[in-house]
Amino acid sequence: MRIHLIGIGSGHPDHVTAQAVARLNEVEVFLVADKGEAVGDLAQIRTEILRRHVRGEYRVISVPDPERDRTPRDYGAAVADWHDARARAYEKVLLGLDADETVGFLVWGDPALYDSTIRVIERVRDFGTLDFDFDVTPGISSVAMLAAAHRLVLNRVGGPIVITTGRALPGDVLAGADNIVVMLDGGLACRELVGTGRWGIHWGANLGTDDEQLVAGPLDEVIGEIERVRAALKAQHGWVMDTYLLRSSAE
Incomplete structure (x- = not known):
């Protein structure tokens, strides 16, 4: 076989x-x-x-x-x-x-x-x-789709990128990661970073489908829009698959 x-x-x-x-x-x-x-x-x-x-x-x-x-x-x-x-x-x-x-x-x-x-x-x-x-x-991953949809280079020049999950995000941030792709985050763990004024986000849901949705901007300013769009997609389909890039403004 x-x-x-x-x-x-x-x-x-x-x-x-x-x-x-x-x-x-x-x-x-x-x-x-x-x-x-x-x-x-x-x-x-x-x-x-x-x-x-x-x-x-x-x-x-x-x-x-x-x-x-x-x-x-x-x-x-x-x-x-x-x-x-x-x-x-x-x-x-x-x-x-x-x-x-x-x-x-x-x-x-x-x-x-x-x-x-x-x-x-x-x-x-x-x-x-x-x-x-x-x-x-191999297949085209949601990470690649996210980068293409937002016209991003995921890594800073000569710098690393962490690919993690919502469950592991808090620990990665505490460890010093500042350029992070987050997958499998049904609870939007990035909400815990709201209010710091430090993070920008490029978010995408249902990438590659007719219902693809994108939101980008300072995390503090766009988290409410992300939550609304995400809830609407889940209500419509019963599921939502989203991925996002968090990038610290601190160099």
């Missing part, structure tokens, strides 16, 4: 690379995580990507995504349990396929950046019940 993990970008079919298109057309069976009706728009985007780019016949198998504890006492252990449950769910489906079939997983953004699919597939392999190899095709 051969498995392709294929980065499909942040949502626009035109952002699927030529290499990814070639991989998509090698796949006979796509396994996709079913996260329920609340994120039905994402399933439609995925369907459109396949419709536009795959020429031959293929099957799509939806795999119910295991429940996840969103407020765990031990975050690392909770994520490990979730990955294990995902791996078991995929293993069960893969065991029912022919050994010579080529399987594909569609990965939002880039599989190497804040995505669990590589780890989950490695865990399936480690179970030892299936004989397969897998490869990874």
